[in-house]
Each structure stands twice: as structure tokens, then as C-alpha cells.
Amino acid sequence: MAYTITVQPSGRSYEAAPDETLLTAGIRQGIGLPYGCKDGACGSCKCKKLSGTVVMGPHQDKALSATEAADGYVLTCCGTATSDVVLESRQVTHAGAFPIKKMPARVAQLQRLSHDVMHVRLQLPANDVIQYHAGQYIEFVLRDGARRSYSMANAPHTLVESGVPMVDLHIRHMPGGQFTDHVFSAMKDKEILRIEGPYGSFYLRDDSPKPIILLASGTGFAPIKSIIEHMQFMGITRDATLYWGGRRPQDLYMDDWIKARTAEMPHLRYVPVVSDALPEDNWSGRTGFVHRAVLQDFADLSGHQVYACGAPIVVDAARADYVQQAGLPEEEFYADAFTTEADKAHAA
Numbered sequence: 001m002a003y004t005i006t007v008q009p010s011g012r013s014y015e016a017a018p019d020e021t022l023l024t025a026g027i028r029q030g031i032g033l034p035y036g037c038k039d040g041a042c043g044s045c046k047c048k049k050l051s052g053t054v055v056m057g058p059h060q061d062k063a064l065s066a067t068e069a070a071d072g073y074v075l076t077c078c079g080t081a082t083s084d085v086v087l088e089s090r091q092v093t094h095a096g097a098f099p100i101k102k103m104p105a106r107v108a109q110l111q112r113l114s115h116d117v118m119h120v121r122l123q124l125p126a127n128d129v130i131q132y133h134a135g136q137y138i139e140f141v142l143r144d145g146a147r148r149s150y151s152m153a154n155a156p157h158t159l160v161e162s163g164v165p166m167v168d169l170h171i172r173h174m175p176g177g178q179f180t181d182h183v184f185s186a187m188k189d190k191e192i193l194r195i196e197g198p199y200g201s202f203y204l205r206d207d208s209p210k211p212i213i214l215l216a217s218g219t220g221f222a223p224i225k226s227i228i229e230h231m232q233f234m235g236i237t238r239d240a241t242l243y244w245g246g247r248r249p250q251d252l253y254m255d256d257w258i259k260a261r262t263a264e265m266p267h268l269r270y271v272p273v274v275s276d277a278l279p280e281d282n283w284s285g286r287t288g289f290v291h292r293a294v295l296q297d298f299a300d301l302s303g304h305q306v307y308a309c310g311a312p313i314v315v316d317a318a319r320a321d322y323v324q325q326a327g328l329p330e331e332e333f334y335a336d337a338f339t340t341e342a343d344k345a346h347a348a
Contacts, residue, residue: 003081007031008050008088022054022076022085027100027199033076033089034201037149040064040078042312042337044201049074052085062316090331098131098198102141107191108166110183113253116173117219118183119153122195124165130197132156134204134230135223135307135336138167138197140179148179149199151309151336153222155229170222170253202309202336204230210332211239213298213306215318217290218246220310220338221254227307228258232265241269241297245290245314247276249283271297291318295326302327305334312337 002015005022016025023045026033036044040059049072056069057078064075076087109121124130130138137151153168160166174180204212204227216224221244231240246252251274258270273290277283286293291314298304301322308315315337322328 003052004084005081006084006086007033008086010089016081016085018080018082020080021057022074022079022081022087026076030099032201035077036200036202036336038077038199040075042315043075044335044337045076046073047076048072048088050086050088053082054079054085055082062312098133100197100199101128101130102194102196103128103130105167105193105195107187107189107193110187110189113170114250116184117253118171118173120169120171120183120187122167122169122193124167124195126164129159129165130167132198134226135202135309136198136200137202137223137336138169138195139199141194141196142179146178147196151200151202151223151226152198153225155226155233157233158229168222170219172219200336202307202334203227204236204307205305205334206234206236208305209238210303210305212241213294213301213304214240214242215291215294215306215308215310215314216242216244217310217314218251218338220308220314220336221252223309223336224307225254225257228261228265228268231268232261237267239267239269241271241294243271243273243290243294245273245275245293245310247274249274249277249281289317290314291321294318295321298326300327302329304328305332307334309336310338 002017004013005016006013014026014029014031016022023033023035034044036042040063043063046064054074059075059078103125105122105124108123111119113119134155137149139147139149141147150169153170171183173184214224244252252272262268262270273286273293274283308318315335319333323330
């Protein structure tokens with residue numbers, strides 16, 4: 001038996017089996033629900049249940065609090081229907097949901113961008129090219145069935161520039177991490193991996209004229225880089241300001257690349273922010289928390305869109321502060337929080 005899930009205000013509907021989450025069923029049928037980690041850790045898929053019954057699986061309180069649950073909110077990534085359900089979700093789209101594919105990928109290049117960030121370039125099959133929106137991510141499917149998610153750092157139009165499909169990833173080393181330890185110690189050129197994608201609802205909404213705030217912490221810069229490349233390629237001239245934060249200057253591992261883009265894109269402004277500079281860094285730029293730097297420059301965000309990507313603590317703080325202090329409409333905050341396996345474990 002399947003239940004009918006209807007999403008308002010779009011009116012779109014789809015079927016969900018009793019043993020699959022609302023999100024899994026939606027993805028399977030091309031419904032563009034918002035989501036991020038898919039593990040009950042980030043809260044990106046949270047939406048209001050207007051009617052019906054949903055049973056929630058394990059999740060973190062910060063993703064869905066007891067108060068929010070009592071008010072009728074659910075996480076589609078870990079909620080299963082036990083009746084027909086009506087949801088309210090602002091990001092359901094009729095177009096642009098690319099098919100999710102599984103495929104082999106060959107390691108074509110490994111390059112250290114900093115002491116703990118590796119640029120991994122993957123060669124994909126030429127006969128089944130993946131389609132994706134700038135800002136989306138893929139998942140590595142490991143031999144034990146575990147998955148690791150990483151955003152594409154290159155825009156879709158660059159996929160076949162070299163003649164063969166290539167995607168770029170920025171992978172930060174998490175010491176003790178099953179996958180990243182391998183990337184930084186044993187991964188070799190020509191190694192074959194299994195990937196699946198595209199996933200994620202983090203991509204530029206091209207239908208708005210509003211100025212843009214791009215907020216990145218650490219390797220959260222990867223999908224932002226893809227979006228900037230997409231904007232340049234498409235000739236999008238909306239005013240955009242990138243705030244990129246790191247602990248020390250070397251964490252801004254493609255600083256020169258961004259400065260080169262600002263020279264070519266007069267509508268793009270760049271504000272690097274460092275939180276823990278040492279005297280030997282000779283840092284003379286902005287300091288402190290990167291999301292606070294935005295508020296120092298933009299007291300009123302009511303007419304903006306914000307695209308935030310990086311550590312959950314940064315994304316969560318930005319969402320709360322921009323909405324509560326600067327008047328940003330909540331529906332204009334788009335985010336992709338980089339949850340680690342440790343983050344996801346807390347949801348179990």
C-alpha cells in the first residue's frame with residue numbers, strides 16, 4: 001500500500017511506500033523537495049505537515065526540536081507516512097530535477113590545495129554524462145555501503161571542457177575518517193570509485209533579481225565556486241558578495257582564484273574573513289565570525305537572497321541571525337550544511 005503525499009502550495013503529489021521516507025520517495029519521483037544531509041542532522045528538509053500522520057525516525061534536536069514537532073513540523077529525510085499526507089514546502093519545483101545516476105568514477109588528478117584540503121578530479125563515463133545544478137553534490141558509495149557526500153566545485157558547463165566528463169571536489173581531511181584518511185594517504189590516480197548523484201537543493205535561483213550574499217566556511221566554498229562559475233558563464237549580473245571564512249589565511253585555499261573572478265565580474269565583491277590569525281600570518285583583513293561580518297555590512301537583508309554553505313554551526317547561526325536581526329525572509333535563505341559522520345551519528 002502506498003500513501004499519497006501532496007505538497008503545497010505547488011499542488012504536486014507523489015506516492016510514498018510505508019517503508020520509505022517522504023524524502024526518498026520524493027527524490028525517486030523527481031519532486032524537488034529541499035534537503036541536505038538526508039540523515040536527520042541538518043534540518044534543511046524541515047517542512048510543515050498540514051494534515052496526515054508521519055512517524056519520525058532518529059534525528060538531532062537541533063534539526064527538529066520538540067517544540068517544532070509539536071507545532072506540526074517534520075523532517076522528510078527521516079519521516080515516514082502512515083496515511084495520506086499534505087506538506088507545505090516552498091522549494092518544490094516543476095523543472096530542474098535531474099535524474100539520479102549511479103556510475104563508476106576514475107581518479108584523474110589529486111592536488112593539495114592546502115595542508116588539509118585535497119582537490120580530487122574525477123573522470124566520469126562519457127556515455128552517460130551526469131547532469132547537475134551548480135551547488136549540488138554527489139555521494140561516494142563505499143564498499144561497506146557507507147556513503148560520503150561532496151559538492152561539485154565546478155559548474156556544469158565545465159563538465160566536458162577537456163573532452164571527457166570531469167567533476168572537481170574539495171575534500172577536507174578529517175583525521176580518523178574512514179574515507180578522508182584514504183584520500184590523503186593511499187588514494188592513487190586511476191583508482192575506481194562508485195558515485196551517485198546529483199543530490200541537494202542548494203543551487204542558485206535564477207528567477208530572482210535580488211542581490212546575493214554568498215556565505216562560505218572552509219570547504220563550503222566548493223559549491224559556491226560552482227555557483228560563481230555558473231553566474232559568469234550565464235552572464236548573470238545580479239550584485240553578489242562572497243564572504244569566505246577560515247581560521248587562518250591559508251584556509252582560504254583559492255583566494256587568488258576569487259580575486260581573479262572579481263576582476264572579471266564587476267558585480268562580484270569578495271570579503272575574506274579570518275577568525276584565528278596568528279602574528280606570523282600578518283593578516284590585515286577582516287576578523288571574527290564570518291557570518292557576523294555580513295551583518296556588519298548589511299544591517300538590512302530584507303531585499304536579499306542568502307546562499308550559505310559550510311559547517312553547521314555557521315549555517316545555523318547565520319540563518320537565525322539574518323532572519324531575526326536583519327529581516328531576511330526565511331524563504332530566501334538557502335543552505336547546505338556540511339555534516340560529518342560524527343554529526344550524523346548523533347542523530348542515530
